Amino acid sequence: MTTAEERTRAVVGARDLLATLAEGRGLxxxxxxxxxxxxxLRHYPSQSDIDESAIALPDVWAKAEEVANRRRR
Known part of the structure; x- marks a missing residue:
């Protein structure tokens, strides 16, 4: 089971990885x-994790399914 700390670390780590790739740093x-x-990805939030967060914090998160549906259009 993923803990809140592991999940947060995964989100922060993913952001750092994406920033590094976007800036073209390193080999x-x-x-x-x-x-x-x-x-x-091992501890990255699942769709249900994001949906639960969206219910609790609607100004921070949108429901994952709604976002996915908008992307398909």
Whole structure:
């Protein structure tokens, strides 16, 4: 079971990884990026986690299903 700390660490780590990739810093190895992505996804919030957060904090999160439906249009 993922703890709140692990989930938060995954979200912060994913943001840091995306920022690093967007800024073009460092050398990238496919295996390294894949390994980091897998480690972050292990505790990344699921759709149901996001939906529960959206109910509690509607000004911070939107329901994941609603966002996914908008992206498909």
């Amino acid at each position: 990238y190895c496919e295996d390294l990026v894949r390994t980091l992505a897998m480690a972050l």
